[in-house]
Amino acid sequence: MASAPRRGTAAVTALTATVPISWGTTYLVTSQYLPPGFPLVSGVIRALPAGLVLLAATRTLPHGPWRLRSAVLGVLNIGAPFALLFAAAYRLPGGVASTLFAVQPLLVAALALLLLGERPTGRQLGWGLAGVAGVGLIVLRGRLAFDPAGVLAGLAAAGVMAGGIVLTKRWGRPAGVGATAFAGWQLTAGGLALLPLALTAEGLPGGLDARAAGGYVWLAVVGSLLPYPIWFHGIGRLPVVAVSFLPLLSPAVATLLGLLLLGESLTPWQGAGFALALSAVVAAQLPPGALRIRRRNPARTPAATVPTGE
Incomplete structure (x- = not known):
């Protein structure tokens, strides 16, 4: 009877994994299509229009304590x-910035212990370190230059x-609020928070071609x-530490696209x-003991089928 919930969790995990794949x-897109020098404006354009579209589609606004909560989460x-991340990208090689961001599963594990009472297992911590090492091997190459402010910005992100x-x-x-409206609240709040900084620090880009x-x-x-x-x-349905591993797919996808499309x-x-x-x-998505169970089962099957010679 436990297989049905597990299959449901696997489907949610697979769907949620498409998100960091798209982020990758x-x-x-940024390096090949967008005008340089407007990272904050790009952040506003990425967040605010999408948030407003979702708000218009759902016609649902935060109310009560969720006015403040949605702003904080946004x-x-x-x-x-x-x-x-834009600050880190300007001060560090892109690979270094990505690797700093790969410590997120370990930070989530620590915060989940403090705020949710979820104690991370040694297995989760071990795979968290393995993920950091794996992303580091993917993106760290050539001579590295570490700017302290850039490192701090990457870790803060x-x-x-x-x-x-x-x-x-x-x-x-909130009860009765779907993930679409919830996303709209946060994208709008995040975009509005970036807007005055972007206009003050960068202004608007000039004429944009079709490519940009x-x-x-x-x-x-x-x-x-x-x-x-x-x-x-996905965050609402999956264990929080398991979700935190999924963004490791982003630098992997970015590396694969560079390999296939940029030579x-x-x-x-x-x-x-x-x-x-x-x-x-x-x-990180497998339940505890899953690998151990899978190792045991094959050992039993041959034992029942090996001829005895009698």
Whole structure:
């Protein structure tokens, strides 16, 4: 009887995994299609239009304590990570910034213990370290330059999004409010939080060609409008530490796209890191003891079928 819930969980996990896969396309789109020098404006365009569309579609606004909660979650899940990740990207090689963000599963495990009372297992912590090592092998290459402010920004981005994931799990959603409306609240709040900073620090880009316009549409639709309702649905249904491993798919997808579309090469060490990161994602979704059970069953079957010679 336990197999049906497990199959349901697997389906939710597979659907939620499509979100960081879509996020992994952001690196390619940003580098190849968007005008340089407007990272905060890009963050606003990615978040705010998608949030407003979802609000218009659902016609549901936060009420009561959820006015403040949705604003807090919007900053933690959307606004602050965008700003901090852009700051890290300007001060660090992109691979270093991505690797810093890979500490998120470990931060989520610590916050889940403090705020949810969920004690991480040694297995989860071990795979968290393995995921960091795997992403590091994928993206760290060449000579590295570490700017202290960039390192701090990258770690802060991982920290605030980890806090957003755990608080989203702790607070849940108001009764009768679906994941689509919930995503609309947060995307709108995060975009509005970024808007004055973007206008003050960068202003608006000049004339955009069709290539840049298409890139912005991709970020708004594929990067936010479609995935975030799925993401918040997954957070509500899955164990919080297991969800925190899924973003490790993003740098893996970005690396694969660079390999296939930009002619980038994948060294043997990077191939090993790719396999290690994906192994960490898969292992984090399995229930405790699943691998042990699977090892036992094959051992029993041959024992019943080997001829005795009598």
